[in-house]
Amino acid sequence: MRSLILLVGLLSAGLALASDTFRSGNRVITVGDSAAKLAQVVGTPTLKEPIESKDGGHQGERWQYALDGKTVTFEIRDSKVISIDERRD
Numbered sequence: 001m002r003s004l005i006l007l008v009g010l011l012s013a014g015l016a017l018a019s020d021t022f023r024s025g026n027r028v029i030t031v032g033d034s035a036a037k038l039a040q041v042v043g044t045p046t047l048k049e050p051i052e053s054k055d056g057g058h059q060g061e062r063w064q065y066a067l068d069g070k071t072v073t074f075e076i077r078d079s080k081v082i083s084i085d086e087r088r089d
Helices: 002-013 037-044
Strands: 016-019 021-022 027-030 049-052 059-069 070-077 080-088
Touching: 002 080, 021 037, 021 080, 027 080, 037 059, 037 070, 037 080
Parallel strands: none
Antiparallel strands: 016 080, 021 027, 049 059, 059 070, 070 080
């Protein structure tokens, strides 16, 4: 039983949390919000990574932020937030 609890703890420590919303102070970013609102609320990303098709065509971007001991990644397509992923550092 003790080893099962340890295993669950270790697995959950590295898991990402996918969500439809992200709170920054008293403001909230929701899937569907514009990239402009994201930049206004959260600021300039630490890293911007292009998303390309297998043929090299531009499909969107991943904006990554280092915030409060976690890495938060927003996927942007057609200038809209389509996913939010949070990982503890």
